[in-house]
Amino acid sequence: MWRTFRPDAVRVWKDTETVRRLRRYRGIIDQERWAKYLLSKDIAFTGDLKDSLDALWKSHQDLSAAHTEYVDAVDSGKERITEEHRPITSFLDLKTEIANRILQHCHFCERRCGVDRTRDEKGWCRLGRTSHVSSAFLHTGEEAPLIPSGTIFFASCCFGCVFCQNEDISTNPNSGHPISEEELAAVSDALYKEGALNINYVGGDPIPNTHTILGSMKYQSANVTQLWNSNLYCSAETMNLLVDIFDVWLPDFKYGNDECALRLSGVKDYFNIVSRNHLHAYEYSEMIVRHLVMPNHVDCCTIPILEWISENMPDCMVNIMGQYRPEHRVRREPDRFRDIARGVNREEMRHAFAKAEELGIYYSPVS
Numbered sequence: 001m002w003r004t005f006r007p008d009a010v011r012v013w014k015d016t017e018t019v020r021r022l023r024r025y026r027g028i029i030d031q032e033r034w035a036k037y038l039l040s041k042d043i044a045f046t047g048d049l050k051d052s053l054d055a056l057w058k059s060h061q062d063l064s065a066a067h068t069e070y071v072d073a074v075d076s077g078k079e080r081i082t083e084e085h086r087p088i089t090s091f092l093d094l095k096t097e098i099a100n101r102i103l104q105h106c107h108f109c110e111r112r113c114g115v116d117r118t119r120d121e122k123g124w125c126r127l128g129r130t131s132h133v134s135s136a137f138l139h140t141g142e143e144a145p146l147i148p149s150g151t152i153f154f155a156s157c158c159f160g161c162v163f164c165q166n167e168d169i170s171t172n173p174n175s176g177h178p179i180s181e182e183e184l185a186a187v188s189d190a191l192y193k194e195g196a197l198n199i200n201y202v203g204g205d206p207i208p209n210t211h212t213i214l215g216s217m218k219y220q221s222a223n224v225t226q227l228w229n230s231n232l233y234c235s236a237e238t239m240n241l242l243v244d245i246f247d248v249w250l251p252d253f254k255y256g257n258d259e260c261a262l263r264l265s266g267v268k269d270y271f272n273i274v275s276r277n278h279l280h281a282y283e284y285s286e287m288i289v290r291h292l293v294m295p296n297h298v299d300c301c302t303i304p305i306l307e308w309i310s311e312n313m314p315d316c317m318v319n320i321m322g323q324y325r326p327e328h329r330v331r332r333e334p335d336r337f338r339d340i341a342r343g344v345n346r347e348e349m350r351h352a353f354a355k356a357e358e359l360g361i362y363y364s365p366v367s
């Protein structure tokens with residue numbers, strides 16, 4: 001059992017299971033591994049960035065395979081190519097170009113609004129081209145292996161959770177400050193210099209800001225873990241852009257079925273999409289899955305999620321969280337959302353932990 005998620009970094013890194021499951025992340029902290037976004041700058045894109053989107057995706061497929069091989073080789077001790085041999089146009093530039101094309105018919109998430117955000121047309125998340133950051137700081141409240149975490153909170157979200165605990169930023173796309181790619185890179189570099197073990201993109205949700213985040217990496221230079229902290233309702237295309245680049249994933253697996261997801265977050269086909277994306281990320285990177293236990297949703301959500309994780313991602317860590325509280329619309333309309341209008345009780349948490357234990361999941365009862 002994993003009982004080491006506590007704000008005691010020394011203790012955490014003495015835990016052999018934590019080290020085993022976050023080996024590459026630890027290697028980057030110790031400067032023995034390279035963050036994948038840096039390695040993506042070593043891979044040359046020799047085509048034309050003005051090509052059709054189909055042609056760019058074809059190149060992306062080829063370069064993704066080359067990048068995976070390169071990461072494995074460098075991880076195994078091969079020298080990284082030197083500064084003077086770095087290409088003018090890289091795999092990362094290709095990804096950024098594709099992200100900007102996606103923005104023209106936005107399908108960063110599976111809502112697939114299809115609006116042209118480069119013309120400031122607005123889809124469900126009401127974000128135009130420009131990303132807004134509401135705050136960025138060294139977060140000490142994340143899971144122990146992650147802290148201090150250089151956390152960047154983006155405004156807006158592609159979910160509409162009725163219980164959102166960050167409604168001030170998730171429901172207001174203009175909260176905080178507009179930010180350019182260069183400015184975001186400066187924020188990331190500053191967080192690293194202050195001691196961040198990772199750059200943690202969250203919100204709201206980072207998904208609608210994929211173009212800005214990838215674009216900022218051209219200007220970032222620190223060898224620091226890039227961490228995607230999200231509801232993971234990304235489109236398959238967005239996942240293809242992200243999996244080569246992000247070293248660690250911190251997804252929220254919220255619902256064990258589509259009915260609860262539709263009623264409480266307003267999204268369709270939840271389980272298929274989010275489980276698909278979990279598997280894709282798991283194939284490429286290290287991961288800590290978060291699951292927020294909700295009152296009256298242990299049988300319909302917590303148990304099916306834990307069963308799915310144990311069957312499909314047995315090597316990942318799971319943080320089973322008990323800090324749910326009725327906020328946002330649930331607080332204002334408790335009769336409408338009666339099932340989740342209270343906190344979780346001890347019996348529900350006990351049931352969740354017992355199930356994780358029974359399934360052999362490496363979980364933490366402490367967030």
Ligand code: SF4
Pocket residue numbers: 106107108109110111112113114115122123124125126127157158207208
């Ligand atoms: S990010 Fe998602 S919700 Fe926002 S415009 Fe794009 S497809 Fe729509």
